[in-house]
Amino acid sequence: MNIFIFTGGEAPSPETAKPFFEKCKPDYVIAADSGLETLDLYAEAFGEDFAPNLILGDMDSLKNLSLLEKYKNAKRELFPSDKDFTDTELALSTAREIGKTASVVLVGGNGGCLDHLISIYDSFSEDFHADVWLCVNQAVYFLAEKNRRKFLICSLKTEFQFRALQIILTIPLLRRKDLSGTVLEKKEWQVFQIEFPKKIFCIKIRLNFLQKKDLF
Structure with missing residues (x-):
């Protein structure tokens, strides 16, 4: 099962990520707050496979509120803006509740608020982390290895021509x-x-x- 999460911040364009999505189709789609705007771009490019199943968050950064009406058939989970977790963390946690062994792909999260970026980094120390994180120009793959956690970072422009940048980073991660x-x-x-x-x-x-x- 493939669960895709679209979150706010900068994300790869549908054209840039097209090779990835040709090989990996979503079974369940979650939009976190303004990630719904990014998801809408993907839905226009790739069709109804990218219609959201669940929209969640405090909706404090969603500018195009008409999208809530456009995707009114999606399930909604609204949260207060004053909370202990970011909308992205809530989406990641929800994805693991839906499918404990599912492959979770996070789209977006570059740029924007620093605390959101830190929270995504921090989430890799938790059990609800993403398996793949698609940034603007790079794909970050999480590699589980007993007590060590590693990442394979590839350029989206070369990855699918099998000329990926084989950069493996060992990053110390600390739980809160x-x-x-x-x-x-x-x-x-x-x-x-x-x-x-x-x-x-x-x-x-x-x-x-x-x-x-x-x-x-």
Whole structure:
């Protein structure tokens, strides 16, 4: 079973991703918030196979609200904007509930808000991660290997001519409960100094994105 998730942010054009979708067809399609706009472009290019089965999120970034009427037959799950998980994370978690052994393909998520990009990266440390992440010009494949997690990153322009860039990155991933940090500012958007092995990053995280109990 192939579950496709379309999320907000930058995504490959239908033309760029066409070789991938010629080989991999969706059995179930989820649109997360403004990912519905990206999905609509794919539906116009590839037909009804890309009509959403489920639309979820807080809909705070969906600009073309007429799409909700266009795809009114899709199931909807609405969430408040003030929540502990991003719409992409909710979509990934839902996909795993639908099919625990399904192949999950995430389309989009480049650019946009930094916290959303971080959450996608962070999701690869969770059980509900995507198997394939299609970015603007690259495809990221998750490779499970016991206690190590690796990624194969290929250029979408060359991948299907069998001249892929064989770049395998070993990236240390930490679950939220493994993070430690210090609150630097006490505001709605708090700044945490997050400590990782050998490196320290300073990132801005909304209070409801990582709760205090997850950091300390």
